[in-house]
Amino acid sequence: MQRILIIEDDPKIAEHLQAYIQKYGFASFIVDDFDHVMEHFQKYKLDLVLLDINLPSYDGYYWCRQIRKQSICPVIFISARVGEMDQVMALENGGDDFITKPFHPEIVIAKIRSQLRRAYGEYAVQVEERVLELEGIKLYPERLKLTVKDKAVPLSKWEADLIESLIERYPRVAGREDLLEKLWDDQMYVDENTLNVNITRVRKKFEAVGMKGAVETVRGVGYR
Known part of the structure; x- marks a missing residue:
């Protein structure tokens, strides 16, 4: 129903x-x-x-x-x-x-x-589901889900977009300015603290699936 x-x-x-x-x-x-x-x-x-x-x-x-x-x-x-x-x-x-x-x-x-x-239903666009994989991590952007082995955790849209950007850039560093521009390009002004808060949330999601320290801070540059 x-x-x-x-x-x-x-x-x-x-x-x-x-x-x-x-x-x-x-x-x-x-x-x-x-x-x-x-x-x-x-x-x-x-x-x-x-x-x-x-x-x-x-x-x-x-x-x-x-x-x-x-x-x-x-x-x-x-x-x-x-x-x-x-x-x-x-x-x-x-x-x-x-x-x-x-x-x-x-x-x-x-x-x-x-x-x-x-x-x-019948008019829905049928597309192959995207799955981004990196060293045992699987991200399902459309499902808003992160899995590591047999553990899974739901994500918000921003968390999924942020993890997707980090995976796509790896092993390169994702710059703070690049992340702010890509993820919040429809906002006239976004405080940098917004990114800090969402990085913290992403780290907690990784910890929930057993990956502590998954997101590294590269001081003065961004995250990897």
Whole structure:
């Protein structure tokens, strides 16, 4: 059964969507804590997200960007905003489709089915899965998974991209500036501490599969 997350701050609309989605055989979950949306996202193995724009704390554009750091699952925006720029912003921030309120439930179901077919079904692009290997390490970039022998650990999108860059450069050193430019080229400004934090996270992932000291710091240059 395919699983759908509903991120909508109007309880009546969220419950209406959930009831209709479940009627058509999908499992669905409603976010009820808008300060911890990603915790809800990570809790379930999701196939699609329905996302409002006007939300407490952070808007839907922000949460879509956070989702895209970890997943390529389809995201459909549902909003009362009807301007062309709102739809452009939704797509530019990682959304796959846009539904305006008020909506007809049949349209929602049709768009859900369409996105699921494109992502996982008959219209999905069939490509050979990439596997990067280095000295017993196997990285699955699309699965967001790292394995060493019989141990495996899940990765965030940034962690997978960072490990991929290090493997591709090995045995050469991956420079700090090169990593910042490659991994965060869509950000206007990124503090170097962002890279430090993500390197620390990557090291912890390697330690989780029994490889302590896998990422070497080359002082003044970068990492290997």
